[in-house]
Amino acid sequence: MRGLLGVAALVLAVGSEAGAADVYGPEQTVDAFHAALAMGDTKAVAALLTDKAVIFEEGGVERTKAEYSAHHLPADAAFAKVVRMSTARRFGDHGSGLAWVASEGRMKGSYKGKRIDRLTTETMVLQETSAGWKIVHIHWSSAEAPKHAIPAD
Template sequence: MRQLLLASSLALASVVAGTAFAKSPEPSAPSPAAQADVQRSPAANEAVQVVDTFLTALAGGRLEAARQLMTPDAMVLANGHVLGDRDTYINGAAKGDAVALGTVEHKLLRRDVKAGANLGWVVSESSLRYPNNASAVEVMTETMLLTRTADGWKITHIHWSGRHAG
């Protein structure tokens, strides 16, 4: 179950600007939050792009690419567990998460974004399920904090949590 919850939460933000995992369902009408893309500031759009690129890299098993989108001191938490800093996560739990992400179907329900000059956040909520088990639907919430560095926006904190839908 931990694998479904964490994989589900990781897939949350991957449904923007054409980025989606191979097994994504047909897109439905976007929520008002998802339609806000055109109203976002350039900084907010950049932050969303980093989050989506990170999740796409993770789902594709490109862990080094995912690592480069995080600050070295980034902390990752999931469902009440501290998974560690960037390197601890990428060298450990991320491997299983990458495998699980390849099997999850997801639908973005809501996304809120805010970014200033040097700090931003992306909060997403999605429904997720394995394609061969329509009754195992999870609602996942993801919060990513980002900071602007000399190399652009980097993820400095990730928190994933999930609950059974219904």
């Protein structure tokens, strides 16, 4: 619970443009992105993206923050508010002002009357800026969870 409160505080700070590079690192930025998405705070989500952010999802692409914000971001936020996401593994590295964070997880719940149970992979590339770590690229992929998959927490 304490970690969730910290991420929520970070989301509020980012939403009010108070976050600084010294406050959080790449993994915390990824956590803040997901927390803002789950809260439906599209302004905080957008604040964590560079203007030239590129988002790959299931074979589609949005080439800027403005394009993502105008198209898939509202639907992604609505989805994240009702479908539970869990992270099973995370790893990454950073240096010279760039970082990458790769996550494996699961999404489970229902959305618009449809049952959701999918294994997920995510890669985020981040750049260190004067305003903190910002996401420059997201690559999301998922597949239907096999019947024998370990249940989400």
